[in-house]
Amino acid sequence: MVEKLIEKLNSLSPLNEALSDKIRTLAKINTFNTGELILREGQVCNRACLVVKGLTRSYYLNDGMDITSRFMEEGFIVTSWPSYYIQKPGNEFIEAIEPTTMACLNYSDIQQLYIDFPEFNINGRRQTEYAFYLAEQRTLLLRKHTAEEKYKYFLNHHPTLMQRVSLKHIATYLGMSEETLSRVRSKFHKNN
Amino acid sequence: MVEKLIEKLNSLSPLNEALSDKIRTLAKINTFNTGELILREGQVCNRACLVVKGLTRSYYLNDGMDITSRFMEEGFIVTSWPSYYIQKPGNEFIEAIEPTTMACLNYSDIQQLYIDFPEFNINGRRQTEYAFYLAEQRTLLLRKHTAEEKYKYFLNHHPTLMQRVSLKHIATYLGMSEETLSRVRSKFHKNN
């Protein structure tokens, strides 16, 4: 399991032996059942986790309304970035929406790695660059004007998620009501 | 002017003499008049620029509709990230909406700096982390449900921009029509 994390980091920039051994000693495997919370509102997000198996959903509450901000599947590294970045309590929840296994590194360990292994900053930089890139892609979705455009965008960019996630959560991710999403879908599939 | 860029990078992580001297030789000052384009759709964004003075607007065309994606003021580093990151032509425009002076570094020079001065990866990492953090803040705005909530969020987070930018552009940034923004404003200021 930890090897998946080594592999992932190695693909960003090669890790030497000492560094990868150090990471092996620091990484922790965590497993979560469907519905289990990985992070709660009000907590500091003090780790970054590679999703080895499963699927997570990030969300927050706006006047009690559950609003999905992100889905993270196998091969992606999950954090609640605002909280992770400033190391203060955030307002995001992260839950497993499938049985999920993750390989995690603590924030403080990562910071120490940056100091002890300066070349690890390359990995950190590349991972952040990529996460930023993905975030910008997601944001384009929210700037689409109509419900149909948003649905099509989601279908094109996350074809597999449609099957794995309930419509309720996809709807809040797309910024529309469950009913609107349902109608868009039925209309869309009629014309195909 | 270039010293502002040195200062900015130095605030992310201290630059040694050799590195800052190298950056001085690489940085270029660019000035733009109001309305001038800094980046065009279809171009590769091959530089990152600190806004020393002025204000820029990033936007793209969706079915011919001009949609504002970002404003960047003094002290912030501007790129069109998706294009910069993958070094392929993007669909963003960047224009100066005030007389603007920027201190720029080329993409290829930055990559070479990462190689020649490995500690520069710390600066790159921290800048990207911060840019990502800001992007996540912006995205929260787009998840607000009503026009009024979006307006309030913008007022709270960018109090100075309201005066510097035309409502037309703020409206597309907030994802609403100019008329709706105007109505929200007049209603909002009546109650204050």
Add this chain to the structure above:
DNA sequence: AGGATGAATTGACATTTGTCAAGAGATATT
């Protein structure tokens, strides 16, 4: 000063989307 241009506001109306409610279908539990 006068005229042109663009920014912002306002009104009337159309369209989209949300909300509430009911019901069908699937899955899990006992």
Add this chain to the structure above:
DNA sequence: AATATCTCTTGACAAATGTCAATTCATCCT
């Protein structure tokens, strides 16, 4: 098998927002 629970769909109506058009206002230009 029966019941409960959850997901998804559909209908009717309400609310929010967009669109089109007209008007005011400020600014720029000659």
